[in-house]
Every structure is written in C-alpha cells, then in structure tokens.
Amino acid sequence: MILLDRVSKTYSKGGKPSLDRISLHVDPNEFVILVGASGAGKTTLMRLLTREERQTSGKIIIGGIDFDKLKDKEIPLLRRKIGVVFQDFKLLPNKTIFENVSFALEMVGMSSHEIRNTVPKVLDIVNLKGKENSMPMELSGGERQRVAIARAIVRQPKILIADEPTGNLDPKHAWDVIKILEKINRYGTTVLLTTHNQEIVNRLKRRVVTIKDGKILSDRANASYKI
Amino acid sequence: MSGKRQLITLRRIVKNGLVNFIRNLSLAIAAVAIMVVTLTIVLFSVVINDTFNHTINQITSKIDVSVYLNDNVTKAQGEKLVSELKQLPAVASVSYLSKDQVLKNYLQQNASNKQLILAVQEAGNPLPATIIIKPANLNNLSQIKSFLSKPSVTALQSDPPSYSGQQKEAIDRITHATNLLQRIGFFAVIIFAVVSVLIIFNTIQMAIFNRRDEIHIMRLLGAGTGYIRGPFIVESITYGMLAALISILIINSAFQASSSTLQASSLGLLDIGYASHFFTSHFWFLLLMQLGLGIVIGAVSSMIATRRYLKFKTR
Numbered sequence A: 001m002i003l004l005d006r007v008s009k010t011y012s013k014g015g016k017p018s019l020d021r022i023s024l025h026v027d028p029n030e031f032v033i034l035v036g037a038s039g040a041g042k043t044t045l046m047r048l049l050t051r052e053e054r055q056t057s058g059k060i061i062i063g064g065i066d067f068d069k070l071k072d073k074e075i076p077l078l079r080r081k082i083g084v085v086f087q088d089f090k091l092l093p094n095k096t097i098f099e100n101v102s103f104a105l106e107m108v109g110m111s112s113h114e115i116r117n118t119v120p121k122v123l124d125i126v127n128l129k130g131k132e133n134s135m136p137m138e139l140s141g142g143e144r145q146r147v148a149i150a151r152a153i154v155r156q157p158k159i160l161i162a163d164e165p166t167g168n169l170d171p172k173h174a175w176d177v178i179k180i181l182e183k184i185n186r187y188g189t190t191v192l193l194t195t196h197n198q199e200i201v202n203r204l205k206r207r208v209v210t211i212k213d214g215k216i217l218s219d220r221a222n223a224s225y226k227i
Numbered sequence B: 001m002s003g004k005r006q007l008i009t010l011r012r013i014v015k016n017g018l019v020n021f022i023r024n025l026s027l028a029i030a031a032v033a034i035m036v037v038t039l040t041i042v043l044f045s046v047v048i049n050d051t052f053n054h055t056i057n058q059i060t061s062k063i064d065v066s067v068y069l070n071d072n073v074t075k076a077q078g079e080k081l082v083s084e085l086k087q088l089p090a091v092a093s094v095s096y097l098s099k100d101q102v103l104k105n106y107l108q109q110n111a112s113n114k115q116l117i118l119a120v121q122e123a124g125n126p127l128p129a130t131i132i133i134k135p136a137n138l139n140n141l142s143q144i145k146s147f148l149s150k151p152s153v154t155a156l157q158s159d160p161p162s163y164s165g166q167q168k169e170a171i172d173r174i175t176h177a178t179n180l181l182q183r184i185g186f187f188a189v190i191i192f193a194v195v196s197v198l199i200i201f202n203t204i205q206m207a208i209f210n211r212r213d214e215i216h217i218m219r220l221l222g223a224g225t226g227y228i229r230g231p232f233i234v235e236s237i238t239y240g241m242l243a244a245l246i247s248i249l250i251i252n253s254a255f256q257a258s259s260s261t262l263q264a265s266s267l268g269l270l271d272i273g274y275a276s277h278f279f280t281s282h283f284w285f286l287l288l289m290q291l292g293l294g295i296v297i298g299a300v301s302s303m304i305a306t307r308r309y310l311k312f313k314t315r
Helices: A042-051 A072-081 A097-106 A110-126 A142-155 A171-186 A198-204 B003-023 B025-061 B076-087 B099-109 B116-123 B142-148 B165-210 B212-220 B226-263 B272-281 B283-309
Strands: A001-008 A018-024 A031-035 A057-062 A082-085 A159-163 A192-197 A207-214 A215-220 B065-068 B089-095 B130-135
Touching: A001 A042, A018 A042, A018 A215, A018 B003, A031 A042, A031 A171, A031 A198, A031 B283, A042 A142, A042 A159, A042 A192, A072 A082, A082 A207, A097 A110, A097 A142, A110 A142, A110 A171, A110 B076, A142 A159, A142 A171, A159 A171, B003 B025, B003 B226, B025 B165, B025 B226, B025 B272, B025 B283, B065 B142, B076 B089, B076 B130, B076 B142, B089 B099, B099 B116, B165 B226, B165 B283, B212 B226, B226 B272, B226 B283, B272 B283
Parallel strands: A031 A192, A031 A207, A082 A159, A159 A192
Antiparallel strands: A001 A018, A001 A057, A207 A215, B065 B130, B089 B130
16 A cells, blocks of 8 residues: 655755655554654655655655655545645644645535535544534644544545644544544545654554654554654 | 546536635725726727827818819819819829809808808809819829829819818828827837836735634645645736726716717817727627636736746755
8 A cells, every 4th residue: 555665865965854654554444553762754654655745765656646656636645545634734724624635625626515514524534523613723633633534534535644633632633533543444434644643653653663763663563652 | 647637636626716706805906996997998008099080080081182173164174173172092082073063062061150151152153163172092192193183184183182181281290199198008008007006916825824723734735836836826817807897887887978978079289979889899809808807917917926936846
C-alpha cells in the first residue's frame, strides 16, 4: 500500500538530510505507528507522502501511484486517495462542523443529496452526532480533532495518515481519538500514525517504526515505545 | 470524473463565487466602480461615434453642385445635359428643376417674406432652371468641374455653377474634430480598461490573501486548481456584469434626463435626439456588448491574479 525505497530529503543543498535513505513497506490494512523525537523527520516523511514536499532521491509508491511519474496537476487525485489528519486540525473557522466535513465531498463533485446522507454517518462514527451546526470555536480540542478525522475519512480513503493527532489533547481525549483510528482500521483502512506519546504506543501494541536523525532506528511488530 | 459530477462541480464553483462576491462586497465596490467608469466611457464613445458619423453624413448629403441654365435653353438640351452628367463616374445623382419648379420652391422657402414674394412675382419669374448634381465623393469634384467648364456647356449656363465650397471646408473641420475625439475616446478606454484590470487584479489578490488558509486546506484535501480558481473568476466576472448593467443604466438615465430637460434636441454637433434613438434601437446589442466586455475584463484580470498566486508548488 505504501512503499518507500531509500528515500532521502534534503532541504538545503549540501545540508544535513532530514530523511536519510528511508525504506519502509506498509501492507494494506496495516496500522503502523511512527515514533521519534521532534526533529527526527516524522513530519517530513508525512509531507512527502502527501506530496507537500518532493523527495530529493529514492522512490515512493502509494496505492499504485509512482511519485516519480506524478504530474503536478495529478496531485489532487493523489490527495483524494489519502485521508490526512493534521496536528493543528486545519478546520475552517467560519464554517460549521457539517460544512467542514461536507466540503471535502463537494470538491470531488458529490451530489448534495449524497452529502446530506454521508456526513451524519461519518460524524456518528467519530461520536459527534448532534454537533453538525456547531462552529469549530465552540468545540473542545478533542472534538475538533474528531471533526478533522471525520473529514479525512469521509471519502473512504484506503490510507489514513494522522500526524500527531493527539499532540494537542489531554490523555482522555487523546485516547478517544486513537480508538476512532482503530475503528477505522478495522473497517479496512491502512493507518499511519505519528506520535511521541509513549502511553498510546504501549497500549496499542502495533507495528512501531522508530525514526532518529532521519534514519529508521527500528521497525518491530507488536512493539512498545523506545527511542 | 463523470459528466454529472462535473456539472455539480461547475454549479458549486459558480455558487461559491457568488457567495464570495457578497462576502467581499466592501472590497468589490472599488473594482465595480472603476469598471463602471470604464464601461460607461466605452458605451458613451460608441453612441457618440455613431451620432457624429450620422451628423457628418447628414451634412455631406446636403452638399451639391447647382448649374443655372439660360432661359433660352430648350428642354431637350437640358435633358441631354442631364444624361451626359449622369454618365460621369464622379456624379452620384442628377436632378433637373424647371423654372416653374425653382420658383415654387423659392416661394415655399420664403413664404413668410411677403415683400420678397411680391417682388419676384412682379419680375415674372427671374429664377433660372437648375440642374442639381450630387457628387459621389466630396473630395473629388474636379471631374464635374472640368465637365461644367467645357465651352459647349458654359454656353448653356446663365451663371457660374455654385459648389457649396465653404461648406466643404466646414465639414472637413468637423470631421477632423470628430476624428480627434474618437482618438481621445479610444485612448481613454484603453487607459481605464488597464486601470480596471489592475484594480480587479488587486481585489482578487486581496481576496486570495484573506482566504489563504482556506485555500491551503483545500489544496491539502485534494481540491483541483480549477475548483479553487473557479470561484475567484466567477467573482470578478460578477463585477464585470454588474458594472455593465450599471453603465447601461447611467447612459439610459442620462438620455432620459437630457431629453426631458433640454428643449433643443441637439447640443451643437451632438444630436442628442439621434443619440438617444440610436441607444434605444440598439439597446440589446449595446447591453450584450457591455456584458461581454465586462466579462472579458473580469475574467482576464482574475485569471492573471489566480494564475500567479494559486500556482501548484511542490518543493
């Protein structure tokens, strides 16, 4: 589902690489946790996967899309296949919760009728039923992050990338968010989660890939947190 | 993407553009205002241009060459002269007025001057039979002149022909002045069009700046460039259409105001009656022209603005 082959990313010419020959293979329906201290290169990796950045060298193939052959105007098509949850939620502050989710469907040309059917179901999955008409400002951090998850999964992506989705949340809300990610994974979505929350990693008991200084330090199944 | 989805997307783009237009109204006012000025100048120029042309045509059609015949010229001689004149390429039309017709016209023209009429009647029709020649081209009278100055032809004439020569000079001056006005109008249109494009460009740029977070999020969620750009283009096309309608309204009410307040239907060279008639009879054409122009100005400026600031960039 996700294939990285000796991927490097250097921001400034001749500088220290943020990612150094990373190779990673993620199977469909896997749940992979990416751990590492700040600056280890987790976010750079996420940005490469959504093509916010271009790799300096190496090969990336996601869901059959070879990034070397991806033209700029095809980037939207790639991003529609991947659901992304951002650490800072990235919700639109002047739109309601319903609109924040529906707008991901509007841009792909789904009919208003379908949208009215789909959005409440997804809000139900993330336990936000009844909050359709609230504004993001009225919600707690955990609720906002769940809106962001709803928006990421509403198009039923094969892959969900969650970059520190619990970073701004207290432990209870963080765990709510993780439970939703597990639920989505059970429905058949490949999940790639970055976090540096030790407790979450230890409780999840999933495959853990540890990154340090732009390199993969370890890649273990059923693992616990260790840097 | 299927056709139905494309249609839904197009509808959304238009809807979002209109919503943005309303939300941006304070920003949009400057853009609409300058566009109104531009389009009003365009419309005014078109109407005035046609009116001037009409006026010049009217004046030039009144220019002719009058040939005065001796009283002893027979009707047959007169008709021969007419048919000879008709064969000259420089002649547009020829008409023959007998002594009686000339007198009748003269009496009609001076009906109010009783003394003059009495004097003419006492003299027993002193007026000559006249041939009136309409030249095909005012600037090319030499052929007619040389024909009329042949000895065989001058022998038939009582007086030298009258050429309305001074009128031609006046017409030349008018034509010169209107050409100048047309040129000034043309440059004014260009300057204001450029200024409108710049202002709309700025407005859209500002709108893009105001919505940069939203645009960034849309990008990350996989919105296509068209889906992001579309509403901005729709928004500025709306400026153009609104400005077109306002410019039509302005000119329309200007004509209405002038026709109701001005007793005379003409201001010097400017025949307001005709201009107003031209405006009403070409209303739909002018409306379409204004809308088309507004749409083009709006679309072009927003396309440049969005092209520059919404480019897809990956490092």
